[in-house]
Amino acid sequence: MAKEQFGVQLEHLHQLQKDWDSASKRVEEMSKRLGETKAAITRAAGTDLTAAAAVMGPALLAGLATAYQVLQDVREIEAEAYALSDVHDKLTTELAADAQKLKTVAEQYAETDRKNQDDLKKHDKHQSTPTSPGHSGGSGSSHSGGGSKTPTTSDSFDSEGDGKWKTVGSWDAWSPDKHHTTRGAGVIDAPDTSGLSDDRKDVVNRALERINHRIGYSQSATTNGYRDDCSGFVSAAWGLDPPGANTDGLMGSQYSHQISKDDLQPGDALIAGDHTVLFGGWADDAHTKYIALEDNGSQGTVSHVIPYPYYSGDAAHERSIGQPYLPYRRNGL
Known part of the structure; x- marks a missing residue:
């Protein structure tokens, strides 16, 4: 009995050995195939899929090709993503720089505008643009204009004089419904008299004398015998008999003759139908601006730089009535 049992156990052990050997061969084969598959994948990913076709079947190769294509697509998408990220960062940086530039330019414009406004305020403090003058019969030309209200009785002239200057008449009698400036703006821009002949210096100095006394404007008042209006001012500067011509x-031949713009010299005058101003010299090389010495309704007596031949609105008005500003020279000057 013991012998029979031993024989059965031995046979069973022999069967187990056969099974183990078979399993070992299968594991060895599977390991070999796995190694070959890994090598094929490595070669396919790194070099050439065609080489892998000799090792693997068509189905496995197709799968590898798909996997490889997916990998390539992923790599391309990743590269595009990085490129887009770089573009985004670059655009963001450039936009930020442009925004800073725009901010800087806006601040510069704002500062320039503020300075211009301040300059205009300062300019308006010292000088206001004369309004269009209106001619008034034989008494001379007129400017309607403002100014502080002062007494209008005789000898009421408010000036910076030496006591020898005397104004008579009423500042507002020629236009009762308006108040007129009784104090001139004075010398804002001074003419250069160096190199002038004595006669021309005398003309300019007589004009400056009235300007320095800050005489106002009126067609019904006179100062030292001459009307306190534009034509009375030029008459005094030219040395004509008081109270002066209108x-x-x-423009009459008994007093003056017409000249050209190029002939203008200090002491000559620009005369229109409703206003006249003494020429004090060019203020720029292009001859678009000059120093004007005048008595106008909004500033009184003043020496300042203005556009040639006069402020655009007033010059247009004079042209429209057929009496534009033209250069004249006193006879004998």
Whole structure:
């Protein structure tokens, strides 16, 4: 009995050995195939899929090709993503720089505008643009204009004089519904008299004398015998008999003759139908601006730089009535 049992156990052990050997061969084969598959994948990913076709079947190769294509697509998408990220960062940086530039430019414009406004305020403090003048019969030309209200009785002239200057008449009698400036703006821009002949210096100095006394404007008042209006001012500067000629009279052949713009010299005058101003010299090389010495309704007596031949609105008005500003020279000057 013991012998029979031993024989059965031995046979069973022999069967187990056969099974183990078979399993070992299968594991060895599977390991070999796995190694070959890994090598094929490595070669396919790194070099050439065609080489892998000799090792693997068509189905496995197709799968590898798909996997490889997916990998390539992923790599391309990743590269595009990085490129887009770089573009985004670059655009963000450039936009930030542009925004800073725009901010800087806006601040510069704002500062320039503020300075311009301040300059205009300062300019308006010292000088206001004369309004369009209106001619008034034989008494001379007129400017309607403002100014502080002061007494209008005789000898009421408010000036910076030496006591020898005397104004008579009423500042507002020629236009009762308006108040007029009784104090001139004075010398804002001074003419250069160096190199002038004595006669021309005398003309300019007589004009400056009235300007320095800050005489106001009126067609019914006179200062030292001459009317306190534009034509009375030029008449005094030219040394004509008081109270002076009006604008039409100043253009008469008994007093003056017409010249060209290029012939203008200090002491000559620009005369229109309703206003006249003494020429004090060019203020720029292009001859678009000059120093004007005048008595106007909004500033009184003043020496300042203005555009040639006069402020655009007033010059247009004079042209429209057929009496534009033209250069004149006193006879004998």
